Amino acid sequence: MNNELKISGIVLSGIAAALILIPIFASDTTIFLTTENGGTPQSCAPENGLVLAQNLTDLCDVTIISPVSNQIIQYNGSQWVNVNQASFTNETTTCNNIGSGVILCAGDNVDIKTVTALSGIQITNDSNTVYFANTGVTGLVASIGISINASTGVVTITNTLPESTVCTNQGIGIQVFKDGNCNFRTLLGSPDISITQGTNEITIDYNGTLSSESTVCTNDGHGTGIVCNGGNVHLKGIASGSGITITQNGTDIIVTSNAINESTVCSGQSGNYNIVASSSSGNCTFKNLVAGTGISLSSNSTHITITNTSPEDTQCSSAGGTSIIKTSSGGDCDFKGLTAGVGLTLTSNTNDNNYKTNFANGTSISITGTTTQTFTNTAPESTVCTNLNPTGEGIYVSGNCNFKKLLAGSAISLSSNGTRITITNDKPCGDLSDNNGNGVSDDICITGEISAGTGMSLTVSGTKVNTNFVNGTGILITGSAAQTFKTNFANGTGVTITGSTTQTFSSSCANTGSGEAVCESSNNINSLIAGTGITIADTTGDLTITNSGAVKICNAVADGGETTLTCTFSPTTFKSFVMKSSFTSTQADTWVLRFNADSGNNYTIRSSTNGGADATSGATGNYATVTIVANQWYHYNFDCKEPLSTQEKHCYGFRVTSANGSANADARVEFASKWANTASVITDTELVRTAGTGTMTAGSFITVWGVSQ
DSSP states (O other): OOHHHHHHHHHHHHHHHHHHHOGGGGGOOOOOOOSSSSOOHHHHOOOSOOOOSSSSGSSSTTEEEHHHHHHHEEEOSSSSEEEOOOOSOOOOOOBOOOSSSSSSSSOOOOBBBBBEEEETTTEESSOEEEEEESSSOOOOOOTTTEEEEEESSSEEEEEOOOOOOOOOSSSSSSOOOSSSSOOOBBBOOBTTTTEEEESOEEEEOSSHHHSSSOOOOOBBBSSSSOOBSSSSSOOOOBBTTTTEEEEOOOOOEEOOOTTTTHHHHHHHTTTTTEEEEEEEEEEEOOOOOOOTTEEEEEEEEEEEEESSOOOOOOOOOOOSOOEEEEEEEEEEEEEEOOOTTEEEEEOOOOOOOEEEEEEOOOEEEEEEEEOOOOEEEEEEOOOOOOOSSSTSSSOOETTTTOOOOOOOOOEEEEEEOOOOOOEESOOOTOOOOOOSSSSSSOOOOOOOOOOOGGGOOOOETTEEEEOOOOOOTEEEEEOOOOOOOEEEOOOOOOOOEEEESSSOOOOEEOOOOOSSSSSSSSBBBBBOOOOOEEEEEEEEEEEEEEOOEEEEEEEOOOSSSOOEEEEEEOOSSSSSEEEEEEEEEEOOOOOEEEEEEOSSSSSEEEETTOOOOOEEEESOOOSSSEEEOTTOOOOEEEEEEEEOOSSSSEEEEEEEEEOOSTTTEEEEEEEEEEEEESSOOOOOOEEEEEHHHHOOOTEEEEEEEEOOO
């Protein structure tokens, strides 16, 4: 619209210059007078008719002072005077604003209706352009190629994808455009009109002798026309766009916004987070969405996408005791139900489960307390036990009737029933037979007290009591009346026995091997002392030496060219393993560490690089992985725990990446890995290439130590 108004201004200016010489447009105050004799006019108001003047100066209202070539005459309000011509030859017409709005023309001889700003519209102009601004319409939505800025109170609508058409001269006359992307009509001259153009302007001159103005002003556009009072200019129409209504009256063209009374009200739904910051006068301000921890935001032209970047990965495990976990997978944990057993009641509440004992008072039992319960015997045992005969052997010991057991000795047998214990003498008096064949009676029948003295030579009631000793290990007994006890030792390997009364045992210790000497001398043996990682256990006849520290249980070294390196060992009693590996490859490959050739998704890894934030990888096929730089060495060190074969295996360790040169620090990655296998013990670990074409360099190795707990 602004371009149309600019062009209209140019046309008006040119046409107005051409019309200035048309006599019919002279001021109504002009009077044409002459004198009869060519001298001073007879009267400026003759009574009869109109007298023609021979010279301009003969006219009463014309004053010519020192005329020069190309001057024109111009009415100054009281007289016609000679003046220099301005932009156009003999042009003296002024473009009038006959309304009360902003003037549309820059200067011509046509009176143009003004454009008046109503509510919501602001109109400004400069020397060539009239500008319309929407100041009261809200709720405008920018579509593709349009941006809207209302920050200063004036709504500015900008075409961010302007039309790129190249301008061409559509007519056959002289082109009226300098540059731009619109096709303009050309201006055509006539026998009475000449058109010339410079770099920045077009000059239209009237060079004819038209006696009267007969041009009709028409609207060449499709909108509401700018209606002119006269002239020979075709004006483009003003078309109403979206939200704009154009009306006209006798003096003005009125551009009205249809959306002045914007009544939009924004509000949030009850009970939810309200994203509306404010809502006033149809303007809605919304709160920004800020991504919190584990949330990312993205948007396009139609929607905002909120993404959970840290999805649920909860793993449930039992901290000890009987596990209540049934399954744990994909962040979901299923727990076993709880069933109340004997003496317990179980109540399920909204936030907790309530366990209570369900004991009832039994016979002679009183239960008190709610948090801590006390069991009281209301009829305690009152029995008192004593040994009735103070001179005999008491069978009552102490306490609430604690009795000694009865053991049957030689020739004694014991039996019992529900009421009594029977003690029976299996060798009654009178049975003095020699069952052992040693010439003496096996048994002694004593009816009174007997006291055995040294050598046990005792006569009771005329009966001789003899000892019944037999040879024991290392003891030799001789004699019948008086018995002699002697040792019965013989020289053993490495031991010599000398002496008859006092015997001396002499060692003949000798070191026969090439190792550490056990014998200090022929008679002295060195003690064994357990050093670090060694335990010594002394059992009957044996000393057991055990390595209680780390034991190398496997070692695998690459010859070069391998894509897999496995360190295998037999199942052991070790509960902890130290695993070390150093390797490199000829290409930039991916290598992983596994247990027992298990490549399934049975591992979980938590790692941190150079002290950075933790990263996790669940349900993966290894307990460590790396994509290497060719011919750069990588070193692993893991401490792995295997409490039971039925429990998951946990490894903690790190990887160091060698960086050559003193100026380059090595890189490190810390690991906390898990093998979720509860059916097998660890019997091997392997280093496997999973991507790439390189092979292992000679000298790469895996070593495993078993560590006792």
